[in-house]
Amino acid sequence: MKAKCYLLILFILPFLNCDVVDELTKFDLDYDTSYTLNPVPVVGVPVSLFTSDIESNTETTFENNNTNANSIESIKLKSLKLIISSPETGNFNFLKYIQIYISTENVEEVEIANLFDIENTNSNSLELNTINVELKNYLKEDAFKLRIAAVADETTSEFYDIDFFATFKVDAKVLGI
DSSP, X not given: OHHHHHXXXXXXXXXXXXXXXXXXXXXXXXXXXXXXXXXXXXXXXXXXXXXXXXXXXXXXXXXXXXXXXXXXXXXEEEEEEEEEEXXXXXXXXXXXXXXXXXXXXXXXXXXXXXXXXXXXXOOSEEEOEEOOOOOHHHHTSSEEEEEEEEEESSOOOSOEEEEEEEEEEEEEOSTTO
8 A cells, every 4th residue: 555655646747847846845833831920110221031941852843744854944932922912902003123143052043033113002912023134043942932022112010921822834745765
């Protein structure tokens, strides 16, 4: 039965163009983490905040997609969204701009996303602009950290619980393709 499946794949493969085959070797890798932001008593001053280590757990995802770390060709950030989960009435009006950086023990820090000139829309979510940088060396590590660099243009008196939702696009050699 396996032989028939392989034979069918070998028969169909020449009829597919390279772009179709290339898409078969791509998949998404999702991460989410939370961070509690202390009240912001001063405006206009750049602040850097660090998350605790985020375990990458990429080996399991790679295995689920029939690949491994050695077969990864590229990993790039596809999207990064921030959502305030607490307080319920919280919004991002206090932010002027935000930049997100990634680093590991073994790989230097690099900027992965940002949003400048944030408008006061009373929204509790922000979709950041992603930066087209290669991230495979960061996500192959056991853990990575995020650094948030931001400037506020309004003070806050409450703690903000912020959820980070990131999706990375992985391009790998699946089954040797």
